[in-house]
Amino acid sequence: MKTSIKKLRGSLWDQPLLTVAQNHLISYPTPSNLNGNYNWGVLAGLCLVLQIRTGIFLAMHHTAHVDLAFHSVQH
Template sequence: MKRLSIRKQPLLSVVNDHLIDYPTPSNINYFWGFGSLAGLCLVVQIATGVFLAMHYTAHIDLAFHSVEHIMRDVEGGWFLRYMHANGASMFFVAVYLHMFRSLYYGSYASPRELTWCVGVVILLLMIITAFIGYVLPWGKLY
């Protein structure tokens, strides 16, 4: 009977390299989980944003009323809206903690300057996206 070798199977090799034999630093602690937490918050933001966009009307005269419609008439709409609003705050908290951890451990130094610069560009894009999401309900943020 032939034994299944993980190294010879491409899919199993990728799973093994990224989940089991993943190289980690010796000083790993809870601060290293904030990047994954930010990723989880991003997934929640995208999922709730898609569901909210199904009922949102992007018109200056109707945006406020569409938010009221989501809050009052859509089943679970209030929950999705508050989850989306609070998820945005949690997302930024996780991202800032991730960046502070990177600053503390010197992750911006050589040979990771490009990774740090890409991360700063992503942060700026996140701030712009958050501002756009902030003005969408036209003042109805409570």
């Protein structure tokens, strides 16, 4: 039973598309000094990108009139 599972796993990873996924997504070479602190940097970068995108969105849709300003950005 165990040999058939190993044989099935081996035959699955021989497929070209799964080989690409294995080489580039699963067994991706990473530096040895990569630690959990880099996750905070990635999250901070994503927050910065999100703030820039929403700022551009609000700048494009904002109306500078006192009566219409709130309704121009409320969707």
